Amino acid sequence: MANEQEVFFRLFDNKKNDDCGAKACPLPTGAFPADTPLAMAYVPYQVWETPYEADVALQRGTIFKSLDKPFIGEEAVKNADTK
Amino acid sequence: MPILNDKQKLMRQIQNCSFALTEANLYLDSHPTCPMGLEYYAKHKKEYDELMKEYAEKYGPITVGQSSTDKKWSWVTTPFPWERGES
Numbered sequence: 001m002a003n004e005q006e007v008f009f010r011l012f013d014n015k016k017n018d019d020c021g022a023k024a025c026p027l028p029t030g031a032f033p034a035d036t037p038l039a040m041a042y043v044p045y046q047v048w049e050t051p052y053e054a055d056v057a058l059q060r061g062t063i064f065k066s067l068d069k070p071f072i073g074e075e076a077v078k079n080a081d082t083k
Numbered sequence: 084m085p086i087l088n089d090k091q092k093l094m095r096q097i098q099n100c101s102f103a104l105t106e107a108n109l110y111l112d113s114h115p116t117c118p119m120g121l122e123y124y125a126k127h128k129k130e131y132d133e134l135m136k137e138y139a140e141k142y143g144p145i146t147v148g149q150s151s152t153d154k155k156w157s158w159v160t161t162p163f164p165w166e167r168g169e170s
Contacts, residue, residue: 054099
């Protein structure tokens with residue numbers, strides 16, 4: 001089984017992917033390796049980080065800062081048309 | 084933040100700890116060999132067990148498994164944890 005390190009770098013190491021065949025193609029090749037199949041969803045692999053203090057974590061609903069995504073509605077989308 | 088008495092403070096600590104454990108559990112499910120995650124879980128598990136033991140000794144069982152069985156079944160003879168104002 002590929003060890004964690006290998007899996008991590010294979011997913012995020014995109015130096016080796018060649019650029020798009022047609023030079024006119026403006027779309028960036030993205031962060032995925034060349035052999036990544038299309039039409040599949042990918043979730044980045046979570047890496048450990050210094051967790052919140054336990055009492056803070058209970059209020060924030062997670063111990064991981066990078067998962068702490070409160071719904072901020074209006075401010076997220078400045079003057080969104082919400083009629 | 085309301086002023087908590089000792090019992091409520093202890094319960095809050097237990098809640099904090101148990102939440103941290105749940106989060107670590109979810110993380111470890113996908114990262115079973117992560118040393119930091121394992122250490123984090125072990126640390127909080129130890130703290131959680133101590134807090135639970137202290138709470139049970141002082142205020143009565145939180146789970147039925149903590150109920151005392153000498154002379155009386157304290158699970159039903161002391162107020163349940165969710166009967167907040169009680170004991």
